[in-house]
Each structure stands twice: as C-alpha cells, then as structure tokens.
Amino acid sequence: MLSIKNLHVSVGDKPILKGINLEIKPGEIHAIMGPNGSGKSTLSHILSGKSGYTVTDGSATYQGKDLLDMAPEIRAREGVFLAFQYPVEIPGVSNVYLLKAALNSIRKHHGQSEVDAMDFLTLVKGKVRLLDMDEKFLYRAVNEGFSGGEKKRNEILQMAILEPKLCILDETDSGLDIDALKIVSEGVNSLRSPDRSFVMVTHYQRLLDYIKPDFVHVLAHGQIVKSGGPELALELEEKGYSWLEDAEASA
Amino acid sequence: MAVANSSQYLEAYADRFADLSEKSDSWLKQQRTEALAQFSATGFPKARDEEWRYTQLSALDKTLFLPAQQSASIAVDVEWLKNYQLADAWSIVLVDGFFSAELSVLDGLPAGFVVSSLTQALAEPASAALLTDKLNQAVNFDENGFVAFNSAYFADGVWVYIPAKQVLAKPIQIVHVATQSAVAINTRTVIVVSEQSEVQLIETFVGLEGAYVSVAVAEVFVGQNADVTLYKVQVESEKALHFGGTYVKQARDARFRHDNFALGGLLARSDVHTDLDQASECELNGLYLGVKRQHIDNHTCINHLKPHGISRELYKGVLDDKARGVFQGRVVVAEDAQKTDSQMNNRNLLLSNDAEADTKPQLEIYADDVKCGHGVTVGQLDEKSIFYLQSRCVDEETARNMLTFAFANEMVDKVKIKSLHDVILGQVLMRFPQEGIYKEWL
Structure with a gap:
C-alpha cells in the first residue's frame, strides 16, 4: 500500500524528518506516536501533499506510484485521505456540494460517469445516520460554525463517502470529548477493511483504546525510534516519551 | 483632455430645462431652478472633493452626454428583457428614462397602491399633492453635482405609493433599460411606504451595448413601523457610466434593508444614505464585482439621529484584472442617538496583482452610550x-x-x-x- 524509504524532509533549511522508513500493507492500522515537535504532523502533511515542505532525500511509494510527485488532488483521487487536525471552515460552500464535487472527481479520475443525484443522496444520508449526524449538516457550509466534535465527525463522514484506500488521521482525537471520541472511533472502525489502511498520528494513547492498531511507531526528533505492537502504546502511556528520547540520545 | 465642462452641459441642456420648467407646477419649477443654480455653481464633482477622491470622472469631460430622448418605437427585445424583468413581480419599465406602458406589467395592483410614471403622477392633482411633500425632500441639491443635475433635469421616473397597514403579496420591480448611446439618462424615483406596511422593491439597471451615462436618484420614505426591502441590481452595459443615489428617510421604528449588487458598467458609483429615527433599523448589504478595467464605487452613509437605532452593514467586493473597487462607509451617531447599535464591515478579495481595493470606514460618534464597530479586510484567497x-x-x-x-x-x-x-x-x-x-x- 505505502512504502516510505529513508524520507528526509525540511522546512526551509531546517530538517524535520531525518530518515523515516515505514511499510504499510493493505488492511493494517499503524499508529504514529510521539511528543510535540517530533515531526508527526509533518509526516501527515507531506503524505497528503501540503506545500511548504522540501523532500531532501528518500521516497514514498503508494500502490507502486511515486506519491510525492502527485498534486494533492491527484493523491486524493487515487485514494489517499487526510483527516485534518484542524478542519478548515469554508463559508459559502455547502457540505453536500463539496462531497458531490469530491466524489465526482474520483469517479472521473477512474473513467466513471457522474454519480446519479438520487443514488448520491441515498448514499450520503446512509452515512450521515451511521455517524449519528443531523441531515441539516449536509446543507450547512463546510465546517462553518461547527464545534470541534462536529468538525471531526464531518471529516469521518467525508471519509466514509469517498472510501479512500489510505486514511491518514492527523491528531483526530484532539479537542474531542469522550462521547465524540467514541462516535468518531466507531465511524473509523466501521470503515476497517482488508484493503484499506490507516495511519493514525496521535500524541495520546486514548484514541488507541477505541481504534486498536496493528503497529505502533514512536517518532522522536524526526526518526522512528521504536516500533512494536499495541502494547508499546500502553508502555508509552505509563512511562511517557522521555525514556525513548533518552535511549535515542545515548545510542 | 477636457472638452466638456459644466457650462457646456448647461448649454446643451438649456432647451431641455426650458421644456421641463414649462411643464412643471410652480413649486417644482422653483425646485428645478434652485437645483440648476446649484449645478451651475459646482458642476460635476471633482477629485478634490473628499467624497469623490477615488472616483475618476474624466469620462464625463471627454464626452458631452446629451439628454436622452423618448424613442418613438421601443427598441427593446421583450425576450431579452425577460432575463431581467421578473415574471412574479409587478414591474414598471423605463426605457432611456421614460415610462413604457407596453413593457410594464401592473395589472391587478390592489386598490390604493400606486406604481406609475413620475411625470404622469405630477400631472394628476391627487398624486401631485402627495408628491409636493416628498419630492426632493430626502435629497439636498448641494449633496453633490449629480443630485443637482438630476434634480434640475429629470424628465421622468417612478412614483410608488403604498398605503398604510398593507402587505404586498408580490414585489414591485422598477426596470431601467438603456438603449441609446452618448446620452444621459436622468431618472427620479420616489417611493413612499406608509406606516405599518411591508413591501419588497427591486431596482434593476440594464443596458444594451451603448456608452451612456445613467444618473438615477431614488428617494425612499419608510413610514413609522413600516418594513421596506429594496434590492438594487446594477448590470449596466460594459461601456456605461452609472451614478446612482438612494436617499432614505426612516420614521420611528421603521425597518429598511438595501441589497446592492453592483456588477455592471465601466464606472459605477452608488450612494446609499439613510436617516434613522428613534428605534429604527437598517441593514445595508452590498456586493461589487469588478473585472477588466471596471471601476466600482460604493458610498454609504448611515445617520443615527435618535436613540435606540440599529444598523448593520456588510459590503463585499471581488476584484480581478485591472478592476478597482472603492468602499466608503460612514456612520454618524448624533449626540441625541444614545444606545445606538451599529456594525459596519467591508471585505475585499483581490484576484489579480493589478486589481485594487480602496476602503474607508468612518465612524463619527457624538453620543457617549453606544455600541459601534467596524472591520475591513483586503486579501487574497x-x-x-x-x-x-x-x-x-x-x-x-x-x-x-x-x-x-x-x-x-x-x-x-x-x-x-x-x-x-x-x-x-x-x-x-x-x-x-x-x-x-x-x-x-x-
């Protein structure tokens, strides 16, 4: 699905990622954990194509193609979905309009015709119910005036409708109360499938209580300093990040 | 190079003035004479006038725009006009500034309501009696040269009278159509909405391809506790100049809303002035879009004269190519206007490096217990x-x-x-x- 090899990324002259290696196979869930400033967000941004970063070395290959060479919208149409840490408010563009534009872009990209209006509404309304959202959300401007929880739920709604192959969740748990966290997690869990992979970038263990990862990687100072199974997250919660950072410093 | 000035306009319009004076009752003749004296003294506004410093009026110097004449036959394609004339409204159509009975749709207007040609209204004793109290009462001839010009030379226009305690089922649309070139179209609209009535009105300005100048002054009187929404849709021809002024008097508890869409014209200026009495409310909205070399100018003035008034204003501009947009918004809170609640906003989006937005919000507050704010932005996506x-x-x-x-x-x-x-x-x-x-x- 995704193969990251020796990835080096800078912002301006400042190196942020210093040689990331990561193999993600279809159906797997990988959690990327790490303290603030470790490069977690940079990793999700570089994978989704945000500008302002320079790749100085290494590669990221997605389904056999050079991911870093694609425009952000092409990545999205190829099935890469970034759930934003801070979803952007877009006044004047309704949710349903954006969903339709997005879905039709994907269909066009794959040589399919535009979605039928009735089929589209049936699909969207079904997903809205799944996420326990009010249908009125569809006709409101994208994220405008939404609470933190509503914004995150809206991200998952988009994901549910666009059916991506690779989902990158950037700090999805930040700003969520426990009820919203449960709903968002249930939404994500319902999307788990043998041919869909997830990368969850998070600071805290609590999201992993609800979405069980297959692998946990700890990012510190721009490198993956430790990888393991779900038990690693528990160990981190107990001990904090400092023991790994110390270990790295003495290595 | 300046080839036309106000004395040339005075000369070119002498016959028109004599003709209009002759047809006017003595009170109106007197008003026209005063307006003419004002225009003779000041001419059109100059760039040195603070309120006009962003408005390039050189086009008026380059061409002498002669008074528009009433066409014998209507050169308006009815099918084309349907793009602008609403099917679900009563509509009165002016062609080159003159009432067209053929194009207007006024059947079934309830008894007591009047929507008519201003000239015809002035010729009828009953409506003329109402007009003596209203015509020229919301404008000052020394406001600017265009108001004086318009007051001296308007040949026709629209008279709307809404009796008290009425709600009109359909909106009333005033359609201004320009078909000629190199002419000035001078119209005056007087709208009286009596107490406790509710009405929606639309002013549409549209033209064929010509390079003409449209000088349109509207006076709106909103009665006590009445509710008026006035939409202005300015989609003049690409070569046209538009100088439109909307002057509003709001009585106590009156509500007035103005939605101003400034989309057409090469140079388009719109002034909206409203005077608020006690506890009256106004909402001024505007959208201006400029492309190519368009210059679109919007000036508003909200006068809070008495306590407890509320005003809300939002103007948005989108400017592309070499277009220029101007917003000058003034809010004046008189000493007596305590508890005024006013908010003014202007947001501009620039789509090209050559586009320009000038914005100038002005608050003048003479009362000490008020809530007033303003915000402006000029930015890119x-x-x-x-x-x-x-x-x-x-x-x-x-x-x-x-x-x-x-x-x-x-x-x-x-x-x-x-x-x-x-x-x-x-x-x-x-x-x-x-x-x-x-x-x-x-």
Whole structure:
C-alpha cells in the first residue's frame, strides 16, 4: 500500500524528518506516536501533499506510484485521505456540494460517469445516520460554525463517502470529548477493511483504546525510534516519551 | 483632455430645462431652478472633493452626454428583457428614462397602491399633492453635482405609493433599460411606504451595448413601523457610466434593508444614505464585482439621529484584472442617538496583482452610550482553504473558483425572492471563471 524509504524532509533549511522508513500493507492500522515537535504532523502533511515542505532525500511509494510527485488532488483521487487536525471552515460552500464535487472527481479520475443525484443522496444520508449526524449538516457550509466534535465527525463522514484506500488521521482525537471520541472511533472502525489502511498520528494513547492498531511507531526528533505492537502504546502511556528520547540520545 | 465642462452641459441642456420648467407646477419649477443654480455653481464633482477622491470622472469631460430622448418605437427585445424583468413581480419599465406602458406589467395592483410614471403622477392633482411633500425632500441639491443635475433635469421616473397597514403579496420591480448611446439618462424615483406596511422593491439597471451615462436618484420614505426591502441590481452595459443615489428617510421604528449588487458598467458609483429615527433599523448589504478595467464605487452613509437605532452593514467586493473597487462607509451617531447599535464591515478579495481595493470606514460618534464597530479586510484567497479542497479531490483552479464564488455567494444567498436570486446568481456566475462550479448543485 505505502512504502516510505529513508524520507528526509525540511522546512526551509531546517530538517524535520531525518530518515523515516515505514511499510504499510493493505488492511493494517499503524499508529504514529510521539511528543510535540517530533515531526508527526509533518509526516501527515507531506503524505497528503501540503506545500511548504522540501523532500531532501528518500521516497514514498503508494500502490507502486511515486506519491510525492502527485498534486494533492491527484493523491486524493487515487485514494489517499487526510483527516485534518484542524478542519478548515469554508463559508459559502455547502457540505453536500463539496462531497458531490469530491466524489465526482474520483469517479472521473477512474473513467466513471457522474454519480446519479438520487443514488448520491441515498448514499450520503446512509452515512450521515451511521455517524449519528443531523441531515441539516449536509446543507450547512463546510465546517462553518461547527464545534470541534462536529468538525471531526464531518471529516469521518467525508471519509466514509469517498472510501479512500489510505486514511491518514492527523491528531483526530484532539479537542474531542469522550462521547465524540467514541462516535468518531466507531465511524473509523466501521470503515476497517482488508484493503484499506490507516495511519493514525496521535500524541495520546486514548484514541488507541477505541481504534486498536496493528503497529505502533514512536517518532522522536524526526526518526522512528521504536516500533512494536499495541502494547508499546500502553508502555508509552505509563512511562511517557522521555525514556525513548533518552535511549535515542545515548545510542 | 477636457472638452466638456459644466457650462457646456448647461448649454446643451438649456432647451431641455426650458421644456421641463414649462411643464412643471410652480413649486417644482422653483425646485428645478434652485437645483440648476446649484449645478451651475459646482458642476460635476471633482477629485478634490473628499467624497469623490477615488472616483475618476474624466469620462464625463471627454464626452458631452446629451439628454436622452423618448424613442418613438421601443427598441427593446421583450425576450431579452425577460432575463431581467421578473415574471412574479409587478414591474414598471423605463426605457432611456421614460415610462413604457407596453413593457410594464401592473395589472391587478390592489386598490390604493400606486406604481406609475413620475411625470404622469405630477400631472394628476391627487398624486401631485402627495408628491409636493416628498419630492426632493430626502435629497439636498448641494449633496453633490449629480443630485443637482438630476434634480434640475429629470424628465421622468417612478412614483410608488403604498398605503398604510398593507402587505404586498408580490414585489414591485422598477426596470431601467438603456438603449441609446452618448446620452444621459436622468431618472427620479420616489417611493413612499406608509406606516405599518411591508413591501419588497427591486431596482434593476440594464443596458444594451451603448456608452451612456445613467444618473438615477431614488428617494425612499419608510413610514413609522413600516418594513421596506429594496434590492438594487446594477448590470449596466460594459461601456456605461452609472451614478446612482438612494436617499432614505426612516420614521420611528421603521425597518429598511438595501441589497446592492453592483456588477455592471465601466464606472459605477452608488450612494446609499439613510436617516434613522428613534428605534429604527437598517441593514445595508452590498456586493461589487469588478473585472477588466471596471471601476466600482460604493458610498454609504448611515445617520443615527435618535436613540435606540440599529444598523448593520456588510459590503463585499471581488476584484480581478485591472478592476478597482472603492468602499466608503460612514456612520454618524448624533449626540441625541444614545444606545445606538451599529456594525459596519467591508471585505475585499483581490484576484489579480493589478486589481485594487480602496476602503474607508468612518465612524463619527457624538453620543457617549453606544455600541459601534467596524472591520475591513483586503486579501487574497486563503491557502489553507485551497489545500483543504485539494485534499478533497478538487483541483487547484476549481478550488480557487469555488472559494471566489463562495465569497460572493454569501451576499447572493441573502436574496429572499427566488426568481431574483436566480437572476443575480446567473449574473455573478457570468462574470467569473466558473470551471468546476455546478450551478445545478447549488
């Protein structure tokens, strides 16, 4: 699905990622954990194509193609979905309009015709119910005036409708109360499938209580300093990040 | 090079003035004479006038625009006019500034309501009696040269009278159509809405291809506890000059809303002035779109004269190519106008490096217990929003178009009359790149 090899990324002259290696196979869930400033967000941004970063070395290959060479919208149409840490408010563009534009872009990209209006509404309304959202959300401007929880739920709604192959969740748990966290997690869990992979970038263990990862990687100072199974997250919660950072410093 | 000045206009309009004076009752003749004296003294505004410093009036010096004449036959394609004339409204049509009975649709207007040619109204004793109290009462001849020019030389216009305690089922539309070139079209509209009535009005300005100047002054009297919404849709021809002034007097508890769509013309200036009495409310909305070399100028003045008034103002501008947009918004709170609540906003979106926005909000507050605020922005599209849309499969160009459209659409969405909303939406979409914007999804 995704193969990251020796990835080096800078912002301006400042190196942020210093040689990331990561193999993600279809159906797997990988959690990327790490303290603030470790490069977690940079990793999700570089994978989704945000500008302002320079790749100085290494590669990221997605389904056999050079991911870093694609425009952000092409990545999205190829099935890469970034759930934003801070979803952007877009006044004047309704949710349903954006969903339709997005879905039709994907269909066009794959040589399919535009979605039928009735089929589209049936699909969207079904997903809205799944996420326990009010249908009125569809006709409101994208994220405008939404609470933190509503914004995150809206991200998952988009994901549910666009059916991506690779989902990158950037700090999805930040700003969520426990009820919203449960709903968002249930939404994500319902999307788990043998041919869909997830990368969850998070600071805290609590999201992993609800979405069980297959692998946990700890990012510190721009490198993956430790990888393991779900038990690693528990160990981190107990001990904090400092023991790994110390270990790295003495290595 | 200046080839025309106000004395040349005075000369060219001497016959017109004599003719109009002759047809006017003594009180109106007196007013025209005063207005003429004012125009003779000041001429058209100059760049040195603070209120006109951003408005380039050189086009008026280059061409002497002669008075528009009433055409013997109507050169207006009815099918074309349907793009602007609403089917679900009463409409009165002026062609080159003169009432056209053929094009107007006024059947079934309830008894007591009047929508008519101003000239005809002045010729009838009953309406003339009402007009003596209203005509020229919301304007000052020394406001600016265009008001004086218009007051001296208007040949026709519209008279709207709404009796008390009435709600009109359909809106009233005033359609100004320009068919000639190198002429000045001078119209005066007087709208009286009596106490406790509610009405929606639309002023539409549209032209064929000509280079003409449209000088349109409207006076609006909103009676006690009455509610008036006035939409202005300015889609003049690409070569036209438009100088429009809307002067409003709000009685106690009166509500007035003005939605101003300034889309057409090479040089278009719109002034909206309103005086608020005790506890009256006004809402001024505006959208100006400039492309190519358009210059679009919007000036507003909200006068809070008495306590407890509320005013809300939002003007948005989108400027592309070499277009220039000007917003000058003034809010005056008189010493007596305690507890005034006023908010003014102006937001501009620049789509090209050569586009320009000038914005000048002015608050003049003489009372000490008020809540007044203002905010202005001039900026470009938000890069974060563009990336968000890209990450949702939308290509960059479409994302830019979507965001530009969304910025403008906030104002279009405020239009409550469906047929009018659709006309304006079409006009907005026509003026901007719409690759990837699907009207049918909106």
